[in-house]
Amino acid sequence: MTDVVAKLQTLVPEVTLLVGAVLAALLGLSRRKQVRDAVPWVTIATLLAAMVAVPFFNQLDGTTAAGLLMPMLGGTFKLGILAVAVLLCLLTVGLVDRRLEQAFATGRAPFDAMRTIRGEFYAFFLLSITGLSLVCSARDLVWLFLALELTSLPTYIMVALSRGSRRAQEAAVKYFFLGAMASAVFLYGFALLYGATGTLVLTDMRGTFALQASTGGVSNLAVIGMILTVLGLCFKIAAAPMHFYAADVYEGAAAPVTAFLAFVPKAAGMLALMLLLGTMGWSGHSMIVDSIGFRQPIEGLPQPVVTVLWMIATLTMTLGNVGALLQRSVKRMLAYSSIAHSGYMLIGIIAGPTTGLAAVLFYLFAYGIMNTAAFAVLAGLERRGEEIESLDDLAGLRQRHPGMSVVMALAAGSLMGLPPLLGFWGKLYLFIAGVQAGHVPLVVIAAVNSAIAAWYYLRLVGLPILSRPSPQSETIGNGLSVWPRVAGVLGAVGVIVLPLLLRPMFDTAALAVSGYAKADSPTAPAGTLAAKALASESLASEALASEQESAD
Amino acid sequence: MTASTPISLALALDVYLPVGIVVAMAILFAVFNLIATKLLGPSRSGQTKGITYESGMNPVGTARKRFNVRFYILAMTFLVFDVEIIFLYPWAVGYSQLTPRSPEATLFLGRIMFFLAASVVAYLYAWRKGVFRWE
């Protein structure tokens, strides 16, 4: 009982988010405009409340920390997630159902609860964040799968709701079916991992893999399972070969939702990758006590998995950047850039603890901030109620929208990795981690890619600031709501100011993954028994029994 | 979830060989039948062969007809309660066997209460949404 209470306590932030989602869903159906207008602020208040709750309810004791592969991950990175979520939520204020609300307000249409989508949108927003938050504290594969689905399912609907056009609906359908396919792939991977270890709990899997590694290598089944899992999760992080949907879906959704898509599922996928690869451990970091009592390094990630990750990282960076080069639509360009950034982050994933994973967490946070700022410019400006999309719309923005042009320039500069800005430090940490782990060729590839990327990011810097206004950009006005622009300015300020807090932020990121590195000797329960069991067929039935046990 | 004992199984792919054989046999059987009918049976076609029910009534209109969306909404609302009942039955059976006021019983009660609360929220939402109006 107390065990359950203690575990539930660590979930107070998620419960807060859930309650907020319910509130948002119900309040959004109110007849009164003031109440409906309050829904985004209820959402932000919920996010802030959850943010406050995170440090309070994350005092892990032995029992609650025991089942966690990276015990510190939840208490630290959730703060970053929620901070970015606040920015993302500001971005949506007054945008998602603008036409409908205008019609209600002007009396062109009577209020229709069936047609209003405000409550649903923000409820799904919070549910998706809840899912992402749950990924951080996943203990077992079932939890992880459910959390990942909770992250993704609302996003499919958010895409469809985000604007009334058929393009959004087409994007949503594509996103849903391809997402379901990807989920099937990594679910199959999970099944194979379970088949290879006989357990669903991540820490126990780690022990089993360590044992297998020390007695002849991780089983082939697990290797195939891990590769399938990684490939499936590639959909979430928009990495090759699962990246095809990104451009279409990002373009179809409204800009605030696109910003959401670029951060939330990506963060969920990265965290899941960290946890799952963590079960096998990275080379040279994990030790095991063998039957004689000597501590021996275990092999770590099997070579095929590393090679596949390498291939994915290289392909992702290159395809993303080359794809972005050819785009005329800013949203498509940012979609491809999002793909490329996943490739950079995979370097940290490959490099492993502590620096590599910390660098990934830091980069995710930085990416969330700078990407949101970039999308805020698209969300904050409009032409007769239509989003701005093409590069021509941005030309000479400084003349009429000096603030937004600077925000775009800073965001693009940071995404490019221009030295004093936040993105540069993120990239630097990733590259350092890559070099430390001995993946110099990968870092070189990434550096070449960064150089290629500079070409299109510089267009985003230069067009608004330097070039002359085009006929298209003359007709662009401010959006209805000021809040997306506020979010943009906040993001841009963050891009400049946060580098001053580099040390504390990176230390926090390192702290988040430190629990993994500390758990040096994974528990290998009944080592000799299990060793004997290696040859025994009869244990298959035992595995079945334990599965039933764990199912209830 | 109780911590299950991790068990290492030296499961190589060969363990799945029987399954693979069965799958292959199933596919082969289907393919074999299709090919066999194509090869062996006579193939005739004509207007009479092409109608939907060769020896029954002629179909009227298209089968891809649109139903009013309210049917679906109502059906889904019904599902909320249906699923609730399905969960409540086993719960009630299990709950009666627990020691009253024991921690397990409280936990059990708490769980179902959470579930009911969620259902109530869904119901409230549906009501506000106007699902139960039929005009």
Added chain:
Amino acid sequence: MTSLSLHAASLAAMASDQASAAVPAAVAAPQLAWAGWILWLPLLSTIACCLCAAFRVRGKAPAVITVAALAGSFALTLALYGKVQHGPVRIHLFDWIDLSWGSGAGINSLTANFALYIDSLTLIWMLFVTPLGTLIALYASEYMEGDLPARGGRGYARFFAGVSIFLFAMGSLVMADNLVMLYLGWEGVGFASYLLIGYYYTRPSAVYAAKKAFIMNRIGDLGLAAGIWLIWLNFGTVEYEGLFQALAQAGSDESVGGWSVKAIPFLLMLGAFGKSAQLPLYVWLPDAMEGPTPVSALIHAATMVTAGVYLVARMYPAFLLHELALPTVAWVGGLTALLAATIGMAQYDIKRIMAYSTVSQLGYMFMGLGVMTSFGAVYHVFTHAFFKAVLFLTCGAIMHGFAGQLDLRKLSGLRRLPGWKITAWTMFVGCLCLAGVPGSSGYFSKDAILAQAFVTPTPDGAWSFRLLGWLALFTAGLTAYYTFRVWFRVCAGPVHFEAGDEHHGADHEPAHQAGHAGHDAHGGHDHGGDFHPHAPRLAINFVLVALAVGAVLAAIPYFWPAYGDGWIQQMVSHSSAAAGVPSHGAEGAASAAGEHGGSHATLLGFDPHTAMYVVSSVFGLVGIGFAAWLHLLNRKAADALRARLLANPLTRWLPTAMENKWYVDELYIAAIRKPLWFCGHLFALFDRYIIDGVLVDGTARLPKALGRLFQPLQSGALQGYAVTMAGGIGLILAWVVWVWMRGMAL
């Protein structure tokens, strides 16, 4: 590898007086964290000024904020001096960069925290940077009035934001605890300078000058960056504290060497020469006078340009790494001083003359560093900051009052004009100091450098320091001549003036259009006749007097608290600038004879320090005499002399070349810019036809061709994507299994 410490060793032998030991170890002083506000105040002021600009504040609020913030910084600097005296102390403000990688013996780390390293050298710099900044901001509050929004201007707040951020950057540069933070400040002052030179951004010449300054500085900065990198590579740290220890060991360690160590001083030197406008990178500074005059006074005369001197003084131990490093510094400085003085002699624009004199005086400072009197160099920085600020600000006042007139042929007898007395006489004080008239502060600081050139023995392989000394003496004469040429022309003689041409003059500042709107309203704007110069008012006059008094009083630290061992001397000898320098007693004139006692190091048979007082006076007075004859008593003679020189084909080149600045700009354009231009066009063609035409378009065609190949899959159709994704997964899995089964290493 004895050469590392050779220079220092030879000095030690010469003076029977060991070279100062390593830099004293610094004490951590967390209780002094309030010193951070010396930096934060200007930073806050920058933000406040930006807000003023954003909200279009109409009044003088930006000036008030800036002056208050800078005055606060000055007060804090004084308080810090009271607490620290000599230091060095380290004040940690916050963690900034702290990386480490590798393990065991191969561990590398890069630590550069946002921390302050306060020693006496830092304090000297801050003690003239902050008060000068305050006074010049005060001066600018009146000078920039024409740009107030109330008068239709747009730049008032922008100007003060620039000044504030400059002070922040300069403070970071001077008080930095490590080379990375110094570099941050170094780039920061360059950035502020770029902003302020290009302040009148509607004027092409100002934009051009700003770009020129920026690019010239980049060349130097490249050297500095490479130098810092090599330092980190060789010594493993960029923090002064650890670095000075490492350098002290390197001095005695025979095994330290190799080109990467030897190159350090030369790379640092390149950075210093760029920032401090020395040969060959000096050409940006005269053009930088396109900025508003207070900027010229603050940044391009008194403070920023001395950053190079600071760098050399701060990294003095590093300059002992190569025996020819300091002689190079000395000769570059001496030659720059001579070249700039000859150019200054022939110019007619008084602000430009002052600009060349700044280049020339900076040359003296580097010469002082090169001949191992860091005291002389630092002291000259200190005195020069005051008297050159006075001179620039008086030029500014004249320009302000005479509608942009700066031609010394068109201004005369200012001291007799009502309202201009203070300007004329403060300028006189400045001229006395610059010319090095006996008794003035410039006299003592310059003599300290000149005399040391005759004292320090020339290291093997370097050009003679004695020759350099004579050259510098000759330059001192030229300096006195061109300085007083300005004063005699502009302030003395019969009253006569012509207003500047507001609409075409290169040095005209738009501020005056607004400022003279009233004059223009009455019957047009004629040259001479109807033109009424408007004399400076309270703020400008107050600042001029305060700075002139400062320039006079700057002589005191030479004598007080002890003659020849004054305050500056004591301060310098406690800092890293004293590394390798003979202990300071050897420099005092009084004690020099007794301690040296050798047959070498004499000037005309006397001890150089004693003789220099007389010799430099003679040179100075001769220069002033020429100036008085040609420009006060017999102005026609000057024109006649010029005409005769021009008439004679053998001497024609001399005035022409001097007036055209020895054609250095033209040389650079011909030798560097034109070839680069050509290469640029060549590369552009290469880029357009080979890179763009073949590679890029070709590469772009490749994906297009591939795209056409896979068109059925990439039509945006859901099934297409699903098949492609599944195909990708299938391919990867098939590849893994295939390679695996064949037993190959993945």
